[in-house]
Amino acid sequence: MKFASGEVHHAEHVLVRVRTDDGLVGIAEAPPRPFTYGETQRGIVAVIETIFAPQVVGLSLTERERMWARLDRTVGNPTAKAALDMAVWDALGRTVGLSVTELLGGYGNRMRVSHMLGFDQPSAMVDEAQRVRAQHGITTFKVKVGRRPVSLDVDVVRALREAMGPDVVLYVDGNRGWSASESARAMRQMSDLDLAFAEELNPADDVVGRRWLVGQLDVPFIADESATTPAEVTREVLGGSANALSIKTARTGFTGSQRVLHLAEGLGLEVVMGNQIDGQLGSVCTVAFGAAHRRTTMQAGELSNFLDLSDDLLTEPLCIVGGELAVRPGAGLGVEIDEEKLRRYRVDAS
Template identity: 50%
Template sequence: MRIERIEAIPYAIPYARPLKFASGEVTTADHVLIRVHTDTGIMGVADTPPRPYTYGETQDSIVSVVNKVFAPQLLGLDPLDRSKVQQILRRTVHNPTAKGALDIALWDIIGVALSTPVHKLLGGFTDSMRVSHMLGFKPAAELLAEALRFRETYGIDTFKLKTGRRPLSLDIEACHVLREGLGADTEIYLDANRGWTANEAMEVLRRTEGLGLSMLEEPCDAGEAMGRRRLVQHSSIPIVGDESLSTLGDVSRELLSGGSSGVCIKTARSGFTEAQKILGLCEGLGVDVTMGNQIDTQVGSLATVTFGAAFESSSRRAGELSNFLDMTDDLLAEPLEIVAGSIRVREVPGVGAEIDPDKLKKYRQQ
């Protein structure tokens, strides 16, 4: 079996409402669908989310690097030669989500070729993941109303609060209102998207002490090395690295230097192959992980479920899997469902992301 052709298809699907957070705002899923074709007729599928304010990638840059740099080097290779593929991808710096999607598409091919679900090839620990829902920038009362609605409708009882606003009082008030309204047993954690300084983050932790918050993700820029280490040393909850931990090397550096005490794994930027290595490093060091979301479509969320459910340590916490509910449509032929607060893996060969051809025709941009 050989790689015969690679497609990078730009498409755009509007969000029902803008998603706002400290490092940017998203109004449209202007993503790139990756399809890797083999000479046996098997095709692997993955989704690529451009995030210029996080990784520097745009829709145009992803299409260009896949078509002009990666595809010419990968054509003719056996999809099973994953280490050889990784070595080729590493020659080009950055471009994490383009690399991640190619890797996921190759795993999809392998699963179909072996007539086995990819979540079983990876580890097969469980068949579903609990869902965490992301709450964006809104007044505290509206945040609570949204959380209660998602708990009632979907059974979700873990919420990630996007913070990093100024004045700090807006986020602090939201924490108190959510805890009072949702009760003591609901998990609430924060993600500041580098919106604060390390000192501001310490002030927020001081003023929310006793609320039972479970984690604080990317409170400040990792470049604030001394402040970030001081924050980790004095925090009673994990300080989770996300944007600062795009690669295995980044994770190693931040954990060993004391800049983070938890790790957010996102398959959109690491694929399955590097995500396995990151997870193994965290397991060896006794560091908790959470499965994050790159404001993913259902295709991307399915990839996260596939990886997260495969391992015990990545399935302990609820994964961030519900952003697709804010989209006006999706490309999946069979939509994902959140039932009793969880999403199940697809028990079919590969990852199971079958694309609706009519929807792709409708939303593709070239």
């Protein structure tokens, strides 16, 4: 997966497990993205083992506010904190015999799926989109843009629209790759392609340019990595730098994601459930949260990038059917780790 702010060749993730006194185990995964959040696989392991674990061992599963207060003493480390939070929710669900989706709100049990297309030539990206639609029934695509010249990506999006037809939903994500003027020029050139959203086309710290750009667009502008906390969401929206939002459970967990979602509801923002190039466990977490709330089911969630991985850790692999991914039945997240695969892929000596 290649995009404006980086590229990913391997899923160098961290499996986080929380064990209760009753012997139940909650699980989640942390996907480090050093080019976005500064975290690495080794760094996530270190901060959990040396700082976070001593702070949370001994708390009950319902003391999540107390846990977050302690985690927030440490700056940054969003995916490490998020995975720990989600593992606690999973353990809580297993303890009380309810799914995480039921605990969070229980609105539905499935979500429509959006597939993310990374940088490539127009023909290759069209081929991938057509294959994914044929095999999995997916009809919403997020297209990575942000290259120079902008015509490279304009040609891609135009080719996708012409090949996929008017019924497919397309939106673009620049990962902060363009300037404000480049973004405006690209969006003008794509104005006839019926795009649903534009996401993080230029850097958020380009304050004047960002506001100028958002004011020109006739589609909602999604804040992603620029709005990862309620405070950042408030700043971006009230400052005129965004009017829609991407929520990623991989960086805000379930507890933080609910805070962001409720703020988005209060501000009247459209919401998309985003993807951190998650594995299957991360995708399970995203659909568990997204299906639990009405607003997060209104748009297709970015739930399919586990398809890019050659293997995974779950005993029962995920399956997208008819363009939808269902919440796993059962308590907690409803999934288990294949211990044999874990032994094969783990990088420590245990």
